Amino acid sequence: MLDPIVAFFQRVFSAIGRGIGLAIAFVLSPFVAIGAWFSGRSWIIKGPFGLLLIALVALYGYFFWQTQLWTNFDPDYVNRYNLAERKNDAGLPVKVPEGQTAPANSCERSAIVDVTADLIDFNVDQNAWISSMVLYKAGLFGLDWDETPWLDNKASFQRGVNEAVRRTTVELVDSLVRMRGTSGINAQLQSARSKMQYDETNWYFGLSPFGFLTPTPTQYRAAADDLRTFNTALSTCAAVFDARADNFLEFMDRIASSIGGTSAILRERSENYNGGLFDVRADDRFWFAYGQLYGYYGILSATGADFDSIIAERNLTPIWSESLRQLRKSLSIQPMLISNAREDGLFATHLATMGFYILRVRSNLVEMRDILAR
Template sequence: MLDRIAGFFRLIGRTIARFARIFFAWAFWPFIAARGWYVQRTWMVRLPILGFLGLLAVLYCYFIWQTQVWSGFNPSFVNEYRLSERKVPAGQELPTTDGSATKTCQRSAIVDVAADLTDFNVNQNAWISSMLLYRLGFFGIDWDHTPFLDNKASFQRGVNQAVRRTSVELVDTLGRVRGTSGINNDLQRARGNLQFDEYSWYFGLDPFGPKTPTPSYYRSALESLRKFNADLAACNAIFDGRADNLIQFVDRIANDLGSTSDVLADRSQNHHRGWFDTRADDRFWFAYGQLYAYYAILAAAQSDFSQVVAERNLGAIFSATTRQFQAALQIQPAIISNGREDGWIMPSHLATMGFYILRVRSNLVEIRSVLDR
């Protein structure tokens, strides 16, 4: 009996080894064939090829480094703003303490956060989605369809999605008095630049020719956001902190998170292949990036609309929403698994993230309901 069991496991081992040899033979035969061709060439041919391979190796080392090192990543970075110390809503005149006649107004925490998130994406880190090697993919396969080197890119796009949505609301409602003032030019430029394609490199095929890369547009948006806040601090711009504007802002964020929750649910229910679902990681980290950004943006909104929050007694609901964000951002698995929700071997990280998104969204709906009374 023991001999049969041992024989069974030896058979499994031999089968695995056989398939491993076949796989490596299939994967490496082009390189072996290329080596055979290379050693038969003269040095006039070898040297350019060697230089190209050396350049490619340097580029890949840089690319791998940029995808694996997340500079400035801190799920608790909201604490650095000390929002609880702000006693005046955004756009309102600050009391003078030194007898100065110069009038100053409160900056917008929402704009500060949106600018800092953009700075985090394109200055503190390289914007992965428009890098040449990311565009080329893994032997022609889109990196998003592989289980590696795409997590940071998906996270950055999730952050950018939240900043884009915020920029739209800043232009349409928050940065102007509707019906009595025009659109702020700085916010308008920021919105336009943030909507730019996330995948543009210095050269493209559609249309064919040189292009301005994505990070340049986002850096221009960053400058426009900073300029708006400088004007706001000098009382030369408008931040309309009315309750109906907060209602619309919260509503748009809830809808955005609801859409992401639907994407997670679809992937979780229809592609539950556990650790072998190569798209689960980019879905997870896109959602994580959204929550990372919206956590800070909503905390900033509580400060910018502090008068409305106090009048409607929304402090407790905002605090509950903050706790939901913090709980969601603690989920940072090394490997993303999209297992069945009733499975017992492979976890379902997408279902877990979707659950936290729905809890956050539920609190946002409650905030909107209170404001709408």
């Protein structure tokens, strides 16, 4: 009685096996053809071709290693700055213990600028910048790596961090270092902002426009140098940082808008695509959002140091501390595989979970903005 059922499943599994075999044969067929052609050639051809093949294997090995190695990734990186010990706004004369004489021309550095420069260093010096690597641009047989489940998580994370850095460099130029909007634009910060707007995917050579290019990491490194040059000038009181309430309000408003846009992207993907573990774009969205929060965790922690008096005077300390706590809590979500399932489904919904934390942080930022606007 069971024989027909057993035979049916045997046929099914046999068909699946043949299908997998045909798929593997299709993928390997170009390599088999190249190997057959190569075996019949002379050493004049085999030599250069073999060297090229070795170089290609080494290049792919380096590419794979860099996409999997996240050097100095640390959700608690903010602790290295000891920001809680600083009780002096950026740009003000350095405080010294009672009885001591403050050194001449010594002002407080901006923690925002320091953290922003260090985030750039983390992205392009401590780690390889994935998005402009030639093999990342080439994709998988012409298919964008972002359209696959592999080797794109670090690139998405880096772009998320970069989004936070870009927004901060814009706000530094437009408001944070200008005395009620009347002073001139700082040359170093303007240069940093321009460099951070550079295309994230540029390699040494491009097709559109055709010709040689400055690689993206080179531009970003120069932007970090500009930020550090500004902070050096600020520490000698040769530059200004205007830690006013309206500047703080505007900065919070811009960050709230930035992460609000990311929340909308997560919501759109979560609502319209419920592939669970088979949604190959869910990981891109998740790690971009994670990188953005990773960057803003440091930048907002630094903002609390640079605007300490404003936060204390307006009684924002409790809600400010809660915002940072929610940011840090969101960075504890580090799943090995990203699932974009239905909220009432069997699998986890990592996009919805990340979106929840983003909305909590944004809600706190909006509330602070409303308090400051009264």
